[in-house]
Amino acid sequence: MLPTDSTTIITRDNIQLLHIENAFAYAEISLFGGHILSFKPKHDHRERLWVSQHAFFDAKKPIRGGIPVCWPWFGPHKSKTNLAAHGYVRTQTWQIISCEETRTGTTVTLKPHTSKGDGFEGDVQLVLVVHVEQQLTIQLCTTNLGDTPLTYNSALHSYFAISDIKQCELLGLSKKYSDKTRGYQILDTPQAYKFNEETDRVHQEQPKTLTIADGEIKTDIMSSGHDSIVVWNPWQEKSISMGDMSDDGYLTMLCVETAITQGQDVAPNTTHVLQQIIQ
Numbered sequence: 001m002l003p004t005d006s007t008t009i010i011t012r013d014n015i016q017l018l019h020i021e022n023a024f025a026y027a028e029i030s031l032f033g034g035h036i037l038s039f040k041p042k043h044d045h046r047e048r049l050w051v052s053q054h055a056f057f058d059a060k061k062p063i064r065g066g067i068p069v070c071w072p073w074f075g076p077h078k079s080k081t082n083l084a085a086h087g088y089v090r091t092q093t094w095q096i097i098s099c100e101e102t103r104t105g106t107t108v109t110l111k112p113h114t115s116k117g118d119g120f121e122g123d124v125q126l127v128l129v130v131h132v133e134q135q136l137t138i139q140l141c142t143t144n145l146g147d148t149p150l151t152y153n154s155a156l157h158s159y160f161a162i163s164d165i166k167q168c169e170l171l172g173l174s175k176k177y178s179d180k181t182r183g184y185q186i187l188d189t190p191q192a193y194k195f196n197e198e199t200d201r202v203h204q205e206q207p208k209t210l211t212i213a214d215g216e217i218k219t220d221i222m223s224s225g226h227d228s229i230v231v232w233n234p235w236q237e238k239s240i241s242m243g244d245m246s247d248d249g250y251l252t253m254l255c256v257e258t259a260i261t262q263g264q265d266v267a268p269n270t271t272h273v274l275q276q277i278i279q
């Protein structure tokens, strides 16, 4: 695939990275995983995404940080416990189908090596469309090419860069959530939504906009096509135990994931789009 004026491909360890720099923003996409690693709009030059200092770039293990694409299941596989968490496309090499310069930025379309894999029945065309503009728009499009309905789960598992998890607040969630750290208890979303412990929560609500308030700095996240928002921070003990995170890595990241956790049906010959917009 020939790069356009705003794109170049570089190699980091075993992974090819697509750099995009246009009049509006800077972004970087790893072809391993179809995984966005960086987004910096030029109006403020602020990095929106967090990547672990100890992330693996070996083209084998998933990259810790950025926006992992979880598909066609979220978390552990329902019945086959030997299969990798969050599905199999985040550890595949993706291919660039097209790079297009538009009036408002650059659009990159990618597809995984294959959308077929152990643990998922279905004939699917899976495509990731990334619009690098003043804002970042990510669309994961699942088209059912078969003649029977299929069901999938997924997440755009975004890691946001923040200055201090203990000072930051998440605005926009208000209903109940399921708390994985407390045996999936159903609890009320705290108001204000602040962080002082390991957090692993599935919120089955679909507010249009969420905001991470990091002091005066605000990052807006818009979602569609989802049934849940997942909020995750491993906190200190887990960070220490993870080989791809520094001991204090948890302090400067917060995952706010646009997710399908309850099963999304897709009828034959139709496409479902899971979308996240980051401002």
Ligand SMILES: O=P(O)(O)OC[C@H]1O[C@@H](O)[C@H](O)[C@@H](O)[C@@H]1O
Pocket: 062, 075, 085, 086, 157, 180, 200, 201, 230, 232, 257
């Ligand atoms: O280490 P992984 O597979 O990238 O997953 C990270 C986290 O991802 C979150 O989405 C899950 O809710 C957590 O339970 C999980 O620990």
